[in-house]
Amino acid sequence: MKTREFKKKLYKQLAVVTKALSNPTRLEILDLIAQGPVPVEYIAEHIDQPVANASQHLQVLKKSGLVETERKGKYNYYQLAGKQVYDVWNSLRAIGFSRNSEIEDLLNDYRSKKSGLKTISRDELLRKMEEDDVYLIDVRPSEEFELGHIKNAVSLPKVELGERLDELPKDKEVVAYCRGPLCLMADEAVRFLKENGFNAVRLDEGFPEWKAIDLPVD
Amino acid sequence: MKTREFKKKLYKQLAVVTKALSNPTRLEILDLIAQGPVPVEYIAEHIDQPVANASQHLQVLKKSGLVETERKGKYNYYQLAGKQVYDVWNSLRAIGFSRNSEIEDLLNDYRSKKSGLKTISRDELLRKMEEDDVYLIDVRPSEEFELGHIKNAVSLPKVELGERLDELPKDKEVVAYCRGPLCLMADEAVRFLKENGFNAVRLDEGFPEWKAIDLPVD
């Protein structure tokens, strides 16, 4: 085999992984299953696509080695194929954030138009947690909360927020988090809480980032 | 702006980076410019494509924020946009290696058919260097050697190897390295040296890997 021909084959194989990453819908899927193993139907519902479509994207991700499946009862549970994959996705997202100004603009646009939302960093949250100065809520769907969440967080899914406002303290700062820096549920929760007179902010990251550096989870 | 619409835009922007990575030719370019800043023509020649083509790929990489340019005299020098980018490419390559068995097969095929080539690890090389037990040659083109190389390595480009065999010691192990684990020049050099009676092995990585973890360079 000629060297040139070999090289072509080699880089073509390497591009299997990067091609799998090159589609927006699949990136959204990765962001979602970084929360923990979930079945196809759950994924399809949350990315707003037909199940057949979600399945095809998952096959691409699986063939590329980025995603693994495990059968549990009737369902196939899809999850990231190891921490290595999470790290790559995290780095890619960071490059997008730091090098693509349109992403920053989009986020600022969305967040500031919905009223000036404050965010809080991981370190600030840890400090306030030590002083018992915050009430931390996880606004993801309860399925994801049960797969793992920040220690001492209370599950309060965004969709249930309206009818469970009385569970929240008025005298403490309420901190909301969800799937990650791109996840909007926490933003929407904070906006709603502020409209109702609460002192609320969002954590500027989400559960996977927290877990990835081995901070306390349950 | 509706949440769904916003999410679509956001992931579409993030996919700008991953789409830039999704083409085999562009991966080859990244592997090449990880050596240091080089102009378009140099890249075109080494990836065996017309200059216009190389330029277009470089534009995609630049727009995505993965690659930067610097003007020096007549030429635009292209380089990776920071260590972050090198790390991502390195991780992606590692995922490819560990999860795509065809890549391993390809490499084994190519290497073993050309006679059983041995490789040496970074740690082994460091140990032998301390004992002054090796003669380390850099078989990349001299342009790349001059942009940076492993400390104490001697420049001996693969193309000049045949006419400069008398510079090499017969009583020491000769270790060859080039651009990285995918780079074939070191393999070809080692094969040629063994045919000529030298005790030769290749380093299982290349210059960028060495530099990335701050081992001594010149």
Place this chain on the structure above:
DNA sequence: ACTTCATTCAATAAATTTATTGAATGAAGT
């Protein structure tokens, strides 16, 4: 001011990828 030459742009045909639909498969429960 003009020339040279590196680099980029623009247009296009061919190749690849995506979304969508309906049919096929195959595991779990009865």
Place this chain on the structure above:
DNA sequence: ACTTCATTCAATAAATTTATTGAATGAAGT
């Protein structure tokens, strides 16, 4: 053995990306 239902496969039109070519641009040197 049969039924149910989650998941995957297959086909196809529309959309996107790639390689290729020749023209356009624009910086450096004279």
